[in-house]
Amino acid sequence: MAETYDFPSDLRAGQEELHQVRAELLALLKRLPWSVEQLDGFSDTNGWRKVERPASPDWTEDEQAEVEKLRQRERELAVFVTCHRFWAEIAPEKKVDARMKLKHAR
Numbered sequence: 001m002a003e004t005y006d007f008p009s010d011l012r013a014g015q016e017e018l019h020q021v022r023a024e025l026l027a028l029l030k031r032l033p034w035s036v037e038q039l040d041g042f043s044d045t046n047g048w049r050k051v052e053r054p055a056s057p058d059w060t061e062d063e064q065a066e067v068e069k070l071r072q073r074e075r076e077l078a079v080f081v082t083c084h085r086f087w088a089e090i091a092p093e094k095k096v097d098a099r100m101k102l103k104h105a106r
Contacts, residue, residue: 005098007105011084015102018077025070033057036064 035056044051059067081102090098 003094003097003101005090005101007102008084008086011081011086011102012105014077014080014084015105018074018081021070021074021077025067025074028063028067028070032059032063032067 033056038058041055
């Protein structure tokens, strides 16, 4: 029978915000040019797979600040979730299972 866990509301909220911040960061990085600094495009057809990149304009200061803000919040939330007092109540052999269940809890 599958184990169930009574996650505290602040831990659930932290995990949910972590999912949201990561999704927002991923969406932002997909919209931005591939390089933070302005670089010429390139093409490498001699390797085991073809790699091409168009020329990349640099990121604006606002874009860099937004990425850094999201990355900082992601780090804060990751520390909050992984260091939460709840984990001290869980037997070591069940922590991985509990962590996986928290990641998928709604």
